[in-house]
Amino acid sequence: MGMAKPKPMTIRQFFAIYPDDDVCLDHVMRARYGERHICDRCKKSAHYYRIKARQAYECEYCGLHLYPCVGTPFHKSRTPLQYWFFAMYLFCASRNGVAAKELQRQLGVTYKCAFRMGHKIREFMAEADGNAPLGGLGNIVEADETFIGGKDKLGEDDKHIVIGAVERGGEVQTDVVPDRRGMTVLPKLRRMLVPGARVVTDDNAIYDALPTNGYPHASVNHSKGEYVRGPIHTNTIEAFWAQLKRGINGTYIHVSQKHLDKYLGEFEYRFNLRKQPYVMFEILLWAFRRPSLVPSRV
Numbered sequence: 001m002g003m004a005k006p007k008p009m010t011i012r013q014f015f016a017i018y019p020d021d022d023v024c025l026d027h028v029m030r031a032r033y034g035e036r037h038i039c040d041r042c043k044k045s046a047h048y049y050r051i052k053a054r055q056a057y058e059c060e061y062c063g064l065h066l067y068p069c070v071g072t073p074f075h076k077s078r079t080p081l082q083y084w085f086f087a088m089y090l091f092c093a094s095r096n097g098v099a100a101k102e103l104q105r106q107l108g109v110t111y112k113c114a115f116r117m118g119h120k121i122r123e124f125m126a127e128a129d130g131n132a133p134l135g136g137l138g139n140i141v142e143a144d145e146t147f148i149g150g151k152d153k154l155g156e157d158d159k160h161i162v163i164g165a166v167e168r169g170g171e172v173q174t175d176v177v178p179d180r181r182g183m184t185v186l187p188k189l190r191r192m193l194v195p196g197a198r199v200v201t202d203d204n205a206i207y208d209a210l211p212t213n214g215y216p217h218a219s220v221n222h223s224k225g226e227y228v229r230g231p232i233h234t235n236t237i238e239a240f241w242a243q244l245k246r247g248i249n250g251t252y253i254h255v256s257q258k259h260l261d262k263y264l265g266e267f268e269y270r271f272n273l274r275k276q277p278y279v280m281f282e283i284l285l286w287a288f289r290r291p292s293l294v295p296s297r298v
């Protein structure tokens with residue numbers, strides 16, 4: 001018998017594991033510093049004790065204070081830490097995103113607070129996701145561009161152009177571009193690829209310069225009704241666009257150019273972990289930057 005496939009955390013499990021703010025803070029402390037770590041001041045391998053009523057811990061030897069939330073999305077937030085954890089849980093449990101209205105309703109916070117939390121979490125998801133170049137080991141990369149959005153609140157045309165590249169069986173990367181000219185799109189695309197990556201696109205002329213830039217290139221002729229020629233197709237990136245549009249059009253309704261890259265980061269994160277949805281929340285909970293990259297004194 002094979003092992004049962006692990007399942008994503010249920011809401012009941014979430015509240016059993018993270019019953020209050022103190023447990024959440026202990027988690028952040030452990031995730032970033034471990035059970036013991038070398039104290040910045042006394043240089044001993046120290047355990048840190050929680051300081052009551054503050055989001056801080058102190059060194060058992062010299063009393064140096066540590067604030068584990070510095071450099072995390074929760075730093076300087078007056079929203080309870082457990083709300084942040086639950087909001088991150090909701091972002092991982094959903095397929096199509098979590099609107100600020102929904103966060104406001106679920107957490108009982110103001111709309112403004114929910115809106116800010118959502119963006120902080122999206123940025124954090126993008127950071128946790130990273131952007132490793134695509135197309136190593138000869139894997140095929142599908143590249144494509146699409147329009148996101150429609151009319152703004154005043155009925156004006158408000159479409160944004162997004163380019164994306166996805167490695168078959170691997171990760172997706174996207175970026176917002178101001179226009180669809182080759183000289184705009186290609187440099188952005190190159191930043192997503194390993195040198196010499198094999199790229200499949202549709203027959204749009206913007207990709208014609210790929211071979212002269214060192215990227216073997218094949219295309220399907222969408223304008224002549226050709227969509228699949230053996231391994232030559234763009235079905236994977238099209239599937240990502242479909243997911244992104246379901247989320248943006250269905251959940252978020254209107255996304256401004258200013259915030260579009262944050263939404264892209266959120267959908268990339270979920271897509272890139274699509275085969276292991278049960279680790280989506282777990283990875284986010286351990287993705288805090290290493291404390292050495294964050295100023296140690298507040």
Ligand SMILES: [Zn+2]
Binds near residue numbers: 040061
């Ligand atoms: Zn110390």
